[in-house]
Amino acid sequence: MDLILSDIHANLPALKVVLRYAKRRAIQRFVFLGDLVGYGGQPNQVLDLIMHLRPRFVVRGNHDRACAFPGTDQFFSMPARMAAFWTREHLTREHLRFLQELPQGMQDVEGQYAIAHGAPRDEDTYLLHPREALAAFHGFEGHLCFYGHTHLPGIYELDEVAGTLTSRVPEAGSWVNLKEGCRYLINPGSVGQPRDRDPRLSFMTYDPDRRRLRLHRLEYDIGAAARGILEAHLHPNLAERLRHGI
Numbered sequence: 001m002d003l004i005l006s007d008i009h010a011n012l013p014a015l016k017v018v019l020r021y022a023k024r025r026a027i028q029r030f031v032f033l034g035d036l037v038g039y040g041g042q043p044n045q046v047l048d049l050i051m052h053l054r055p056r057f058v059v060r061g062n063h064d065r066a067c068a069f070p071g072t073d074q075f076f077s078m079p080a081r082m083a084a085f086w087t088r089e090h091l092t093r094e095h096l097r098f099l100q101e102l103p104q105g106m107q108d109v110e111g112q113y114a115i116a117h118g119a120p121r122d123e124d125t126y127l128l129h130p131r132e133a134l135a136a137f138h139g140f141e142g143h144l145c146f147y148g149h150t151h152l153p154g155i156y157e158l159d160e161v162a163g164t165l166t167s168r169v170p171e172a173g174s175w176v177n178l179k180e181g182c183r184y185l186i187n188p189g190s191v192g193q194p195r196d197r198d199p200r201l202s203f204m205t206y207d208p209d210r211r212r213l214r215l216h217r218l219e220y221d222i223g224a225a226a227r228g229i230l231e232a233h234l235h236p237n238l239a240e241r242l243r244h245g246i
């Protein structure tokens with residue numbers, strides 16, 4: 001079983017809940033879709049936990065890039081830019097180097113599926129609408145690519161024979177079987193900053209042998225994550241939005 005995590009955004013209490021879940025289950029592979037840091041108040045602690053796992057399957061996100069390389073945040077809002085600056089100033093040298101060395105762009109998970117942060121070919125592109133997803137299907141080969149960046153869990157299913165593209169949000173806790181002959185772009189949602197008005201953290205588990213997956217939504221200590229943001233003197237909106245899932 002694979003654990004598919006995206007957009008952790010330096011949210012330590014949320015990541016701890018996910019790792020506790022993973023410990024109880026037969027998780028074999030940890031797969032990270034980027035934005036490990038940015039927005040949240042505990043980047044060093046979060047990177048300690050992630051580096052301890054020695055992740056083999058990880059792509060950098062646009063926030064990881066902005067924290068690692070000054071001047072690469074031109075599309076960011078002011079709170080996001082300030083958070084990237086603050087993160088860079090507070091990272092240990094070891095953690096900064098880890099971010100700088102994260103693989104850029106689409107990666108392959110042992111020939112079974114692809115992973116990306118935004119679109120398969122561009123870490124800054126948001127796949128929010130079917131027309132964007134349709135273009136993104138041209139950006140990878142194979143039947144499945146997991147992506148993040150929008151912080152919205154969902155499944156795009158392309159049936160090239162029938163000529164249809166459908167999108168849906170899976171029900172948390174229910175198994176979803178991927179169909180033979182269809183291609184998929186799938187977003188597990190965000191661990192550290194959900195934006196679908198459900199403040200619970202979001203991630204997926206995927207069984208590549210049986211080609212089935214599950215969305216998970218779990219409670220975590222939002223108050224502790226918000227305090228971490230306020231104590232770091234980051235923009236208070238970054239704390240408030242966690243309570244609303246926006």
Ligand code: ZN
Nearest residue numbers: 007035063149
């Ligand atoms: Zn993000």
